[in-house]
Amino acid sequence: MSTAALDADVCRAPGDYRVLTGDRPTGPLHLGHYFGTLHNRVRLQNLGVEMFVLVADYQVLTDRDVADRLGDHVEGLVLDYLAAGIDPEHATVFTHSAVPALNQLLLPFLSLVTVAELGRNPTVKDEIAHSRQSAVSGLMFTYPVHQAADILFCKANLVPVGKDQLPHLEVTRTVARRFNDRYAHGGPEIFPQPQALLSAAPQLLGTDGGKMSKSRGNSIALGATEDETAQLIKRAKTDAERHIGYDPENRPEVSGLVLLAALCQDRDPRLVAEDIGAGGAAALKKVVTESVNEYLRPMRARRAAYAKDRAYVREVLRAGNERANAIADATLREVREAMGAAY
Template sequence: MRREQKRERILTGDRVTGKLHLGHYVGSLKNRVMLQEEYDPYFILADVQALTTHFEQPELVRQHVREVALDYLAAGIDPDLSTIFIQSLVPEIAELTVYYSMFVTVNSLRHNPTVKSEAADRGYDDLYYGFLGYPVSQAADITFCKATLIPVGEDQIPHVEQTRRIVRRFNELYGTVFEEPKALVGEVPRLIGLDGKGKMSKSLGNAIQLDSSKSEVEAKLKKAVTDPARIHKHDPGHPEICPVFAYHEAFMPEESEEIREQCMQARIGCAECKQRIARRINDVLEPMRERRAYYEARPKQVEDILRSGTDQARRIAGETMQEVREAMRIDYFTGE
């Protein structure tokens, strides 16, 4: 049973477009596990928003809902402290998205930096309505449960700012219903991919998934790109351009300075460096493997967690939408 608590509410989550990886863990999941002790967190499995780019493969979205839920539970998200829910099963979010869309301009969405960046990455010349309206949908995600604190990476700040503008405009038009949410920006930089070409990403195939086995972690790191200027073991290294050193900083910060000096002085080779970080990453993943095995063996329990979380989200959504309809004067037949 989820513990009831009157604390500041957080909304965060993921588009369910694939399994989560180490970049997600470093950038958000690790912090989410800590935040659940202090706040009232709602974790959204954003399947509707996954369809903005995967509408032709709904069967994959269905599969990824379960995989990401397992990632959450394996990472340490506690369903007794947190609400994990499925976006599409809270129809009030879709209703609120429609109401917001009435007063959000197309130009403001086209100029959203995150929308522009992802559209460019995907080669979209002509934007789909759902893709362009992603920030409006996200505003509904945040406000349906009246979340006031939103943990995000720097690239997601424009979405939170868009939500703040929507909340201000709604309150101006209809009266104060919502509080403007605040962005909680993590201090950890994005984890670079194994290929060294950009951020770790499931779509780029340069990631270590959270459900990776010990041998898979070792094999992937063995092939990881390192300092291109270091040809031989006795050549001085340049840690600042080495993706593997970035993993040392993320997972072994207390030892990273020593590794830096050893690399620059050619006292450690790339193979040994990779072995050390592989051991550390496997130490981090081992308790996740144990929790994942527990939940994988109990699919009914996972389903019950998602049902319970979604029911809780719907209860909150119903209360919010009653306020919204009253404020907008569309609460018909309430006197009967």
């Protein structure tokens, strides 16, 4: 099914779908996360799709030796979710480390894929190339199978992804298919083969002209202050041409800033560029700064309010972990029974 047809079906029958999505708590979420995934998660949630949002704390260790300030980053991630509009009444927010049965699924799932298949995964190759570790850990190598456990423990049948994540999702589909073939014994399928809902959001560039990333220090955090935002945009890379246009192929840095303003204004980036015209980089950065701060102002106010009630943030996780555990326990029992290991 095409992305357009799948999205139309989700809008028609949201109750037929269960989504698993999430992030690693390695630092504050930024505008790239928001326009790339968060905005769509909130949209799906509000349509009535059942939503599971994973705080992937174990997966922090895929490309680093230690998980620095993990507790702070977990709480910060939940604050970003709440500020963006994730509603704990309609979405289950939970952490890897609090759901033991989810992680136990990794063992039988690993038996369903070969070392060669994992080695050919292009996304794993890219993540290894950008890893902070001097050697590749087993967790990094088996990352796609861990993601399969994340998705299949709750039997999610829809996963919003970018194109770079499609190889990971194909591993999940392979695991589901092979488990069903091996253990369903001709009966109903135990696991669905989840579909990919491809994001239509364009990739936002960071202030240095590269991909916006927490680890590269070129992002604008959702929780940044207005002054911090202004300083980050002031340092953003542009080019020597004074007239502002929207030409992503030939003028990527300028076009990235134009696109950011356009997303915040909900306008065509070409129209935004036309308005700035011969104003040059200074006028462009002024428009971007005002647009971003105006767009994020209510979100930042919500985040500040939630940050004053850390007990509520912890309760969101406690309740989410409790529900995720109940579902994971039931799935693991079903897996053990199918494998003849229920004793």
